[in-house]
Amino acid sequence: LVERLRPFTSTIFAEMTALASRTSAVNLGQGFPDTDGPAGMLESARDALFGGANQYPPGPGRPELREAIAAHRARYGTEYDPDREILVTAGATEAIAASLLALAGPGDEVIVVEPYYDSYAAAVAMAGARRRVVSLVPDGDRFALDLDAVRHAITPNTKAILLNSPHNPTGTVFTDSELATLAELCVEHELIAITDEVYEHLVFDDTRHRPLATFPGMAPRTVSISSAGKTFNCTGWKIGWVCATPELTAAVRAAKQFLTFVSGGPLQPAVAHALRHELPWVDSLRTSLQAKRDRLCAGLAEAGFGIRRSEGTYFVCADIHPLGFTDAEELAWRLPESVGVAAVPVSVFTDHPNEWKHLLRFAFCKRDEVLDEAIERLRTLG
Ligand code: PMP
Ligand code: GLN
Numbered sequence: 001l002v003e004r005l006r007p008f009t010s011t012i013f014a015e016m017t018a019l020a021s022r023t024s025a026v027n028l029g030q031g032f033p034d035t036d037g038p039a040g041m042l043e044s045a046r047d048a049l050f051g052g053a054n055q056y057p058p059g060p061g062r063p064e065l066r067e068a069i070a071a072h073r074a075r076y077g078t079e080y081d082p083d084r085e086i087l088v089t090a091g092a093t094e095a096i097a098a099s100l101l102a103l104a105g106p107g108d109e110v111i112v113v114e115p116y117y118d119s120y121a122a123a124v125a126m127a128g129a130r131r132r133v134v135s136l137v138p139d140g141d142r143f144a145l146d147l148d149a150v151r152h153a154i155t156p157n158t159k160a161i162l163l164n165s166p167h168n169p170t171g172t173v174f175t176d177s178e179l180a181t182l183a184e185l186c187v188e189h190e191l192i193a194i195t196d197e198v199y200e201h202l203v204f205d206d207t208r209h210r211p212l213a214t215f216p217g218m219a220p221r222t223v224s225i226s227s228a229g230k231t232f233n234c235t236g237w238k239i240g241w242v243c244a245t246p247e248l249t250a251a252v253r254a255a256k257q258f259l260t261f262v263s264g265g266p267l268q269p270a271v272a273h274a275l276r277h278e279l280p281w282v283d284s285l286r287t288s289l290q291a292k293r294d295r296l297c298a299g300l301a302e303a304g305f306g307i308r309r310s311e312g313t314y315f316v317c318a319d320i321h322p323l324g325f326t327d328a329e330e331l332a333w334r335l336p337e338s339v340g341v342a343a344v345p346v347s348v349f350t351d352h353p354n355e356w357k358h359l360l361r362f363a364f365c366k367r368d369e370v371l372d373e374a375i376e377r378l379r380t381l382g
Contacts, residue, residue, distance in 0.1 A: 008122040012348045016332070025336035026374040028296075029344045031168070031314040031363040034370060037233035038274060038281040045270035053266040059257055061088025061241070061268060068272040069241050076211050078219060084246040087253050090263040091238035092198045092227040096162070097123040098256040099194045099223045099242065104129035104159045111153050111161040113145065115349035115356060117168050117196065124162075132158070133351045136170065141309040143170045145178040150185060160192040163212060166199035169346050169361040170317055171310030173207045183215035192248070193222045198240075201231045201282050203312035204290040213243070223248050228271045230314070231282055239264050239271045289314070289364065292371060296364040299375030304382040305360075314365040317346055321358050323381060328360045329353065340377045 001009065016029035036042060060066060066082035073080055080086050089095040096119060104110050106128040112120050114133045124131045132153045136143040150161070163182070165174045174182075186193050193212050200209045213222035227240030242252050274281075297307050297316055306319030325331050329345040336342045343360040347353035364371060 004125045004128070005122070008125065011118055012344055013118075016336075016342050016344055019333070019336050020342035023336040023340065023342075025340045025342045026366075026370060026377065027342045028362045028364070028366065028371075028374055029332075029342040031365060032235045033233045033314075033365040034367055035233060038278040040281075041232055041234070041270050041274040041278055044273040045267055048266035048269045053269060055265065057088075057262050057265045057268055059262060060086070060253065061262075062265075062272070065239075065241075065268045065272040065275075068275040069243065072275045073224070073243050076214055078211065078213055078224075078243070080243045081246070085243060085249050087242040087249050087256065088262075088264075088268060089225075089227075089240040089242060089256055090260045091229065092196060092225050092240040093119050093238075094256060094259060094263075095223075095225040095227070095240045095242045095252070096120065096194065096196060097126065098252045098259055099225070100124055100127040100129065100160075100162075101255040101259075102251040103192055103194075103223070103248075107157060108159040109155060109157045110159060111150060111191075113161075113163060113167075114351060115169050115346050116162070117164055118349060120162055121351075129159070130157075131351075135350070135352060135355065136167075136172070141307070142311070143167075143172045143308070145174055145182065147178065147181045147185070150182065154185065154189050154191070158189065158191055160194055161186065162194045162196070164196040165212075166197075166203055166209060166312030168199065168313050169315050169344065169349055170308065171313045171315050173203055173209060173311040176210055179210060179212055180215055183212060183218045186212075186221060187217035191221065193218060195222060195224050197224060197226045198230050199313045200226055202286060202289055202314065204286070204293060205311065207311040209312070220245055223252065228274065231285075232271070232274045232278065233285065234267075237264060237267045237271070239267050292364040292366070292368065295368065296362060296371050296375070299371070299378065300362065303375065303378040308359070314363045315361050316364060317359045317361050318343075319358050320360060327357050329357060332360060339381055341374045 020027035229235035310316040346359035
């Protein structure tokens, strides 16, 4: 294995899910729902499978999907030309990797906010670029973007910043004022923003998701990424997309065409259907996830954890200090066997594990009876 990939030989999700299944633990580690998406979407996939949509789709994605993505994105007030400004990818994961491969290389730096989704560091490394990590800072019970730290991390070699909001693993949704300042920095320093918005619909209470591309000066310099997996409970489908200027889209496509070329032929019309017709279903998903968040948070608090605020995503972070533990990584490896619950230590998403070793990430995108069983088991911890 080449040196730049040596730190990335396994993923916490694969390891924790394997451990959960070996120990019959309730798996609140890897974030995936345990119920299916809207029936209309599944029927549309079945119709496409039996309707002959089983060969290579067009390189940029099937036209009806690109048109549906443009219409969906227009809800934020941003216009994208389905032919030149939208690219369908193999999930957000490929969109992120292809964007980095296309836009950053040896000698370039990419600012990454920690804790970060695990594929970011690997994708920056595959591009041969260098990551500059900026840590989120605690702000009451939420986490804030440290804009001074971002400012200090910018050098003449900085090419891009990678931003995920709603944010995995913390559940933070960055505020309009945080995003506005970040946008100013991007414009001032001519940075490209690569935004990971896969949880764009999964925001709770009064929180709203506002794409960074909608801030002044950002549309020409933002690669906006999302995917169907989280919005429509189909994480295994791996249909994602990029929205950006024709130049940026063409650059990402240059990399993407030699990674997978195309993928998910018969799933693409189903996602087009979902984007056009299933947003009311997504509203009920959001309501249900908010109740699940509250259910799990109440149970975790009762078990003795300190709860951080989750404003979106599938996840909530819980502080283990009040329970008398000090090392969440060590605890996470022990928990499936000792208590029968799997969670993910937040430190694995960082370059500074000592500063993040008090937090465990729990997924609440599970049926209520699964959450209740986990809560019951965690009660024995205290
Ligand atoms: N980004 C974030 C923040 C995620 O949590 C995930 C995991 N679902 C992905 C990207 C990957 O998305 P996809 O499955 O569409 O590749
Ligand atoms: N996005 C999911 C999570 O954060 C898992 C994705 C994966 O398994 N790679 O849990």
